[in-house]
Each structure stands twice: as structure tokens, then as C-alpha cells.
Amino acid sequence: MQCKACGTNIRLGARYCITCGLALGGKSGICPDCHSPVKYGAPFCRHCGKKLGNLCSRCQRINRITVKYCVHCGSKMSGSLSEHPYGTGKLKPGFILGDDYQIVAKIAQGGMSAVYEVRQHGLTGDEQRLAMKEMSFTALQALKKDHQKIVIDGFRREFQLLSQLSHPNLVRAYDYFEYRDRQYYIMEFLQGQTLETILEAIPADEFIAVDRVLNWAQQVCAVLSYLHSQSPPVIYRDLKPSNIMEISGGSKIKLFDFGIARFYKPGQDYDTLRFGTDGYLAPEVLARQSQTNQQTDVYSFGVLIHQLLTGFDPQIDPFNIRPVRTINSLVPNSVAVAIDRAMNPDPTRRTATVHELLFDLFGSGDDLPLPDTMKVPTN
Numbered sequence: 001m002q003c004k005a006c007g008t009n010i011r012l013g014a015r016y017c018i019t020c021g022l023a024l025g026g027k028s029g030i031c032p033d034c035h036s037p038v039k040y041g042a043p044f045c046r047h048c049g050k051k052l053g054n055l056c057s058r059c060q061r062i063n064r065i066t067v068k069y070c071v072h073c074g075s076k077m078s079g080s081l082s083e084h085p086y087g088t089g090k091l092k093p094g095f096i097l098g099d100d101y102q103i104v105a106k107i108a109q110g111g112m113s114a115v116y117e118v119r120q121h122g123l124t125g126d127e128q129r130l131a132m133k134e135m136s137f138t139a140l141q142a143l144k145k146d147h148q149k150i151v152i153d154g155f156r157r158e159f160q161l162l163s164q165l166s167h168p169n170l171v172r173a174y175d176y177f178e179y180r181d182r183q184y185y186i187m188e189f190l191q192g193q194t195l196e197t198i199l200e201a202i203p204a205d206e207f208i209a210v211d212r213v214l215n216w217a218q219q220v221c222a223v224l225s226y227l228h229s230q231s232p233p234v235i236y237r238d239l240k241p242s243n244i245m246e247i248s249g250g251s252k253i254k255l256f257d258f259g260i261a262r263f264y265k266p267g268q269d270y271d272t273l274r275f276g277t278d279g280y281l282a283p284e285v286l287a288r289q290s291q292t293n294q295q296t297d298v299y300s301f302g303v304l305i306h307q308l309l310t311g312f313d314p315q316i317d318p319f320n321i322r323p324v325r326t327i328n329s330l331v332p333n334s335v336a337v338a339i340d341r342a343m344n345p346d347p348t349r350r351t352a353t354v355h356e357l358l359f360d361l362f363g364s365g366d367d368l369p370l371p372d373t374m375k376v377p378t379n
Contacts (some may be wrong), residue, residue: 069216088134098184101132117189119224130174131190135183159185161234169223171256173367188254192248195308196241202311212251214307214335217361219253220244220301225354228294235292239300240280241307248355262373279303279314283345298351302342307338319345335361 089109096102104117118132135155160175175186195216202208220239226235236255243257282299285292303314303321310327321343324336338360344350351357 091116091134097179099175100185101130101186107131110126118186120326129185129189133185142186145360162179162187163378165234167223167226169219169253169255171254190247190254191244194246195244195246195253198246199241199308206310207311207330208308210309210332210335212328213305214361215251216244216246216253216308217305220255220304221354223255224297224301228297233294235294236297237292238277238280239297239304240277240303276313279316281320282347283319284347294353295347295350298342298354298357301357302339306339306343
């Protein structure tokens with residue numbers, strides 16, 4: 001069979017085109033609102049305009065029709081509201097564990113972890129407001145033994161990364177411990193809203209202000225440049241609105257959730273396990289033609305900024321994303337061109353580095369309030 005978009009010959013049963021990344025499949029579905037037939041993978045019903053996809057019964061967020069587990073909270077899409085496969089997030093307020101960390105409330109529930117607000121009583125009697133991340137080994141039972149070790153090591157590596165790295169746009173981590181066969185670590189408490197929450201609050205016919213999005217983009221460029229400049233480079237791998245928080249009282253953002261971040265490994269053809277979120281993953285990663293690298297983070301960045309400027313959810317129809325100005329005409333043409341280049345499915349034509357991306361978005365960067373390491377040479 002051939003890909004309808006680029007004509008590449010593809011194997012029978014493939015989910016994505018190995019060349020352009022187009023989501024494949026000829027099935028049709030039914031619009032849940034008007035019950036009209038709709039094309040498989042379509043983001044909107046062409047009859048009534050309703051946004052398509054399956055709603056998770058637990059978190060009420062939209063997922064692609066084909067997913068078995070919610071990409072937002074990990075719940076089984078076909079399960080009841082009480083069914084949850086991972087068993088995290090059950091610690092009650094007031095419970096004390098670790099080095100005198102007292103649970104205040106659960107902040108968030110994810111696929112393989114939960115995050116709580118905790119308080120710790122210091123030597124002076126003062127209470128410190130912190131966050132605690134919990135990992136459940138129950139989620140690992142579906143994986144092979146060697147893959148289980150990779151995921152467990154990844155949780156420990158997340159703490160080690162966050163405790164060793166230091167950047168104004170990164171969350172900090174302070175302590176790691178184990179309690180009843182579950183791993184925990186303590187980190188900085190962030191007060192604010194995720195970019196996903198901000199995006200969801202925007203009315204359907206409106207957009208987030210372009211200047212506000214570009215301010216966030218500058219900060220994301222700065223923190224990605226910092227991560228990629230480490231030796232070896234740190235590849236974030238899961239750049240999306242739900243993993244970035246705007247701190248209350250200003251426009252500063254913080255990148256968090258380093259659960260699948262990794263070091264780049266020279267000479268490795270592809271990642272041992274495929275992690276990330278459909279819609280934000282570069283097509284060469286899905287096709288196992290490349291390991292995640294600086295350029296795959298650039299691709300995710302392009303999708304992220306496109307979503308913030310247009311409101312289009314890339315998880316509904318990955319790799320079928322309209323040009324940004326056809327949705328939001330307020331976006332400057334130079335910014336639209338930069339986004340298109342960052343999202344190019346062909347790595348040889350895609351923006352290569354975050355420094356190039358910064359130049360495409362803002363010019364030389366000489367007038368930007370960024371560290372010197374982020375300044376882009378003009379020659």
C-alpha cells in the first residue's frame with residue numbers, strides 16, 4: 001500500500017508513514033454529537049463542527065479514538081470511572097512519611113505517578129511548602145523485566161537530573177526515598193497554572209495573545225538550550241503544555257516532569273523504549289529510524305507553539321497539522337515560517353538546533369533578555 005500524502009510504499013498494518021509520519025487507516029467513525037459518519041482520525045466533524053475523539057471518563061480530557069489508556073491520566077479508556085490501573089495518588093491528607101513529610105493534598109494524577117503538596121517541619125519550627133512525586137510499581141507489571149528496570153531507573157534519573165541541574169526555568173528536586181516498595185522524591189512546589197490549563201480556558205473562537213506565547217517561547221528556548229548544552233546533552237522528550245507551568249504573579253514559566261528525559265547516546269540507532277506523547281513525537285522516532293535527540297525536541301517545540309497559538313490539539317490527528325496562519329491570522333508570517341520549519345517531518349529540512357530556532361523566531365536575539373549562551377551569531 002502507499003501513503004496518500006507522500007506516495008511512499010508502506011507495509012501492511014503500519015500505523016504511520018515512515019517518510020512523512022501521516023497517521024494511516026481507512027476506518028470511519030460516528031460523531032458522538034450529531035451521529036454523522038466521520039473520517040477516521042479527523043479532528044472535527046464536517047457536519048456539525050464538533051471536536052472529535054474519546055473523552056476519558058476520569059479526567060474528561062480528549063484522546064485519539066484508537067488509544068487504550070488516557071494519555072493524560074493513565075485511566076483505561078473502556079473502564080468505569082472507578083477503574084484505574086496504576087493505584088497511585090491514594091495517600092490521605094495528614095499522612096506522614098519519609099523525613100517528616102506530611103501530605104496536604106494531591107495536586108495531580110498521571111499515568112505512572114501522582115504529585116502531592118507536602119509540608120515539612122524544619123529545625124526552626126517553620127513549615128516548608130514542597131511537592132512530592134510518587135511512583136507506583138503496579139504500572140510496571142505490563143512491561144518485560146528488562147523494561148521495568150529502565151522505567152525504575154528513569155524515575156531515579158529524573159530526581160538526579162533535577163537535583164543536579166540549575167536553571168531559572170527548571171523545577172528543583174531535593175530529596176529521594178522509598179516507602180512500602182514505592183519510590184518518592186521531594187521537589188520545589190510550583191504555584192501557578194500549566195499552559196494546558198490556560199489553553200483550555202480560552203474560548204473556542206479566541207486565541208492566547210501572540211506576545212504572551214512568544215514570551216513563553218523565549219523561555220522554553222533558553223531552558224532547552226541549557227539542557228542540550230550539557231555533556232552529554234539532556235533530551236527532554238515530552239515537551240507539551242501540561243508539562244510547563246506559568247508561575248502565579250508574572251509570566252515566568254517552569255519546565256517540570258523529567259520522567260522520560262534522557263541523555264543522548266552517540267551511535268545508538270533508536271531509543272530502547274518509545275516514550276513521549278503522540279502528536280508531539282517526531283515521525284522518525286515513531287518509525288524507529290532515529291533516537292530522540294536535540295532535533296526531536298525542536299519538533300516538539302514547534303508543535304507546542306503551534307498549539308498555543310491556534311488551540312489545535314495535535315493528539316487528535318498527529319502529523320496532519322494545518323499551517324498556523326490558516327487558523328490564527330494574527331501570527332506574524334516570520335513566526336509561522338519558523339514553526340513550519342521546526343515541525344518539518346523530514347529531519348534534513350527541519351530546524352537543527354534551538355539556537356537556529358531562536359534565530360528563526362526572533363532574529364539575532366541581540367535585544368532579547370536571554371543568557372549569553374542563547375545569543376545567536378549574525379554571521
